[in-house]
Amino acid sequence: MFRMTKLTDYGIVLLTHFAAHDDQVAHTARELALETRLPLPTVGKLLKQLSRGGLLASQRGTKGGYILSRPAREITISAIIATLEGPVAITECNTGESHSRCEHESFCSVRPNWQIINDTIRGALEGLTLADMTRPLTRSARPAAFSSALPVRAPEGRSAL
Amino acid sequence: MFRMTKLTDYGIVLLTHFAAHDDQVAHTARELALETRLPLPTVGKLLKQLSRGGLLASQRGTKGGYILSRPAREITISAIIATLEGPVAITECNTGESHSRCEHESFCSVRPNWQIINDTIRGALEGLTLADMTRPLTRSARPAAFSSALPVRAPEGRSAL
């Protein structure tokens, strides 16, 4: 469905590092591993994925390394997650498998609305860019997409989502 | 971090079923399993969790069953996820463990911003209620929290988040 693993966290940390030092100098996997204190093999793996996903541009050879493929404020958190987590299936009904059971009306008549949740999350995350992550944001100076999505009613469940 | 497993999906399906038939009649686990075509043991497990989380009220005995603890429009998707997934750790730095490495400035100076993402998602999901899930919503008739979080810029990555 929708998940956000530790690997994705690491990926955002790495990309944030690029955005914070947004010179046009290429950063190597080893350098990033040292600065972020993340294991080198994992960093390498993530950089490959991000490069293949079009978020990073790679340069091989002696003076090689990675740079952002475009300005940080044009890279949304949504795009990063989509790249690292792969295409997330909306529901299992929509994956193409022939589930004849889904014809049962009382079952699938409520299921498609699940997509509303995915759309909501994606919409909110497309309002956040890498540039927003480089500097600590106060509650009053956040991107429009975030503040407008703030709740009006008081949450009564556990506060930690 | 943040995840949305199949079990949570099932839980929302079950709760949606309650909201759609919002009579005050108690629904049993077996009845819900039949109508949603979900395995009975799983349904029972989920109902227990939702009951313990305060979203459902339970009645034991012969005429027992479950009912919503409050009106569907007062139950947010955010609360459901928080109940079923448990308290999601914001970052591993904030779990209380003594990670002396986190004092390294170039490391943790970017990490706390990760919470922005969680807040964004939670904020968006607190704008969605169970009542919103019972009827198919057109793009023009969605809750305010959703439409206002729609992207302005075009997503360029994979469209499926």
Next chain:
DNA sequence: TTTATATCGTACCGTTTCGGTTCCGTATCG
């Protein structure tokens, strides 16, 4: 041209947790 550097691709593996099950205890109504 050679050599060192660093990305690229693939395949592999231990551990965790996810999804689902089973069993028994407890409470309620007829």
Next chain:
DNA sequence: CGATACGGAACCGAAACGGTACGATATAAA
């Protein structure tokens, strides 16, 4: 009292997550 239905705990196979290893390829400098 006994049939029904929730409550809680323990258990298990399978899948993924997180991390590793190794060789191939491309680039720049010597």
